Amino acid sequence: MKALHVVTLHTPTHEFGGPTRVALNLCRGLRAQGEQAALVALGDGFPPGGLPRRVEGVPARLFAARHVLPRFEVSGITSPGLLTAAPRLVRSADVVHVHLMRDLVTLPVAMMAARMGRPLVLQTHGMIDPTRNRVAQAVDVLGLRRVLRRADAVLHLTPAERELTAAVVAPHRTGPAYRLVNGVTPQPMRPARPEGGPPTVLYCARVQEGKRPQDFVAALPTVLERHPDARFVLAGPDTGALVGELLALARRMGVGHALEYVGALDHADVIERLRSADVYVLPSIQDAFSVSVLESLSVGLPVVVTRTSGLAPDVAAAGAGRVVDNAPGDPDNGRRVGRAVLDLLDPAANAAASQAAWRLARDSFTLDAVVSTLRGVYAAVRERVSAAPVRRPPRQPSGRRPARVP
Structure with a gap:
């Protein structure tokens, strides 16, 4: 076929x-x-x-x-x-x-x-x-x-x-x-983070308004208050021309040192970033069924997603991460995301959510x-x-051969 x-x-x-x-x-x-x-x-x-x-x-x-x-x-x-x-x-x-x-x-x-x-x-x-x-x-x-x-x-x-x-x-x-x-293709379980190492929180998707990367950045102060060595990595093409504003927002909040923008990544680099992170955050209000969230689950990376995400019920039921409310313009969005990240940086909670995420991807989304x-x-x-007699194939134009599917 x-x-x-x-x-x-x-x-x-x-x-x-x-x-x-x-x-x-x-x-x-x-x-x-x-x-x-x-x-x-x-x-x-x-x-x-x-x-x-x-x-x-x-x-x-x-x-x-x-x-x-x-x-x-x-x-x-x-x-x-x-x-x-x-x-x-x-x-x-x-x-x-x-x-x-x-x-x-x-x-x-x-x-x-x-x-x-x-x-x-x-x-x-x-x-x-x-x-x-x-x-x-x-x-x-x-x-x-x-x-x-x-x-x-x-x-x-x-x-x-x-x-x-x-x-x-x-x-x-x-x-x-x-x-x-x-x-998604099943992946090996990511390695456990070395005890005492600085945690990494990752956003890896297009940087545009509907995906709410500003709420990812706004979560920094809440997380850094408890984990001052945490690193936030922002990855993905800047299709909304927002990166400059996001970096400036982090500087205004006094947390610019903890945020790194690494640009667009190829697929192999995406998987490697997911495997080396501790929590994946996508505060999007427009994704029906995010592939980046599925890829996070596939390596056993706990996720923070919004309640409007099509994957939110599966994540919540499996215990594969945290689900947060997120409304455009709500000043508490960042704090909610930050508190969810803190929950998942607890070693026991992270280990449990990691196993649940990996099983969810394997059992339901291969x-x-x-x-x-x-x-x-x-x-x-x-x-x-x-079986439909009214749908007849069109006549072939004379002298022309059809192109073949590559």
């Missing part, structure tokens, strides 16, 4: 974060289980002529990004080359799996696949919900609602995401809904299990399409 995964963007510093990481993980997992899977995306930030043909072992067709609507950031980039090649790539795939957002890449490809009658799976990553933005509303009318209704499967991470996506097309219904959680579920969805989708 040939599965074509279409995602908006890949960069050397992984600035697009979760959707691209999930797409790569799923492609790699599918290939490990004997399927053919490839990635199609825009590439940005690479040297001229330097677009890779494989990403972390996954065959990839990357097309140079053009920033045609800069004010819309990632939603305003596209590639004429990708859109020209897309019909042939779609035609050659057995399943077209689109990591959908309101943009000029994934939405046009999804519309093509639906129009051509190809088996279409949409995965929304918590990015498709009702909006008051007029431009986004126009996008919904012009195509988004149509592809959500015509899709052969619409994947959601949580029941809340399914309801929000359904509200976009109401009073109509989306295509058949399936739950697919994110998964990539192999997720990919097996996805293959079942693909089988149902292909059966549904083959």
Whole structure:
């Protein structure tokens, strides 16, 4: 089976974060289980002529990004080359799996696949919900609602995401809904921190407003009062241009010496940072099912997450970390995060949460299990399409051979 995964963007510093990481993980997992899977995306930030043909072992067709609507950031980039090649790539795939957002890449490809009658799976990553933005509303009318209704499967991470996506097309219904959680490759348990060594608290995600890195920084005074030697490490691409403000905030609070920004990391460095930390903090109010939190759990690193996180119930039930309330503008956010970190720096609590985190990832969120579920969805989708007489494959244009999935 040939599965074509279409995602908006890949960069050397992984600035697009979760959707691209999930797409790569799923492609790699599918290939490990004997399927053919490839990635199609825009590439940005690479040297001229330097677009890779494989990403972390996954065959990839990357097309140079053009920033045609800069004010819309990632939603305003596209590639004429990708859109020209897309019909042939779609035609050659057995399943077209689109990591959908309101943009000029994934939405046009999804519309093509639906129009051509190809088996279409949409995965929304918590990015498709009702909006008051007029431009986004126009996008919904012009195509988004149509592809959500015509899709052969619409994947959601949580029941809340399914309801929000359904509200976009109401009073109509989306295509058949399936739950697919994110998964990670099992990792060895991280080593215990040497007794008496300085603790390390880690944030490793895109540095942008919705992930609330300012609440990570605001937790420093609370933690340093009890652990004056603690180190706070801020890692990830500065997609919100916030790092300068965060470092200045730490200096104003008199704790700048304890905060280090290490920039964007490749995946191997991310895992190494997780293995060497004592607590992972992600105070995000926008993540439906954070891959970075899952990767933390996979190495046995206790986590501090917000109650709105899709993983919060699992973390709380397993005892794999702490769950905190976090509302934008609440001056107590930092203190709440700091108190949760202090709880997990207690040696006995840290050891218990570490074991619980590692077991949770192994028992509930392995990539192999997720990919097996996805293959079942693909089988149902292909059966549904083959049984539908109205969905005929389009005629091949004369004189042209279809592009092959890489």
